Amino acid sequence: MKLSAVSKAVALGLSLAYLAGCSTSGKTTDAGQGTDMSSGSTYGTDSGNANGAMDASAIANIPSVFYFDFDSSEIKPEYRDALATHAQYIRSNPSVHVRLEGNTDEWGTREYNLALGERRAKAVAAFLMDQGVNSSSIETVSYGEEKPANPSSNKDAWSENRRVELKYQ
Template structure:
């Protein structure tokens, strides 16, 4: 059985330095895996959370726990304020090539459901392209749309609509566990 050193990040370090997703070994427990390939295998720092993902991706103190990118009405450009966030995810995915992400595009409730599905797809696709430009491999990313079907905010006003014009990044670990 082969032991792989798993990159780990202490949450304190993360909080102090949120733009540095590259991990250091903080002496956290190391998970032993059997049958792993020679590629980089991820992350167990302080254990996995319920989704089976490294804490680094789910700890609220980690920038990588921020998974939502918001869009303007009828727009699908990734706004400048999200460039750092996208870069952080790109860096994580480039370093951890066994991880995959599903980008789910969403829209507000107004208009045709099928047209909104395509609009949500365009938003997800914009995030996917941003990640790809930063070096993430195509086979690590799938962009899909939920259209208006899964509103985060069920309200019917401008506040709710703004919250629902969104793309979310969901992670899946190499062992298949994760958020999708």
């Protein structure tokens, strides 16, 4: 079967439109920008100064608390764009250091929760280092269940307490 030039052009245009539609998943857009899936707000890396370095005001509205599922140290996909933006900020400001504070809910032994909080903090540290952040800019600490964001003992509180807080020093 022979296709005319017009048919080929239409087929090519439809293919390109399909591919363009597939590439806009809502997670990564252009120039390192992303969407915070929990709030729908867009943030990115385009608020730097003339030499490309980001200033403190550019990072102020980026989420810095990252929540985890029960008994997990796996970074949720919805936090990857925010963490990548933090990584760019840290890379572009060599004097900046961060402390990653791993936390858990009250379930489990004290020792287990300290270890889980450490795994969570180290997972975030590994992500930042994969993004080019120097390990000397990162400190990890685990508080286990000792510093709950929500001291209640219910499902909502437990979810709030399973987190890593990224704090600039």
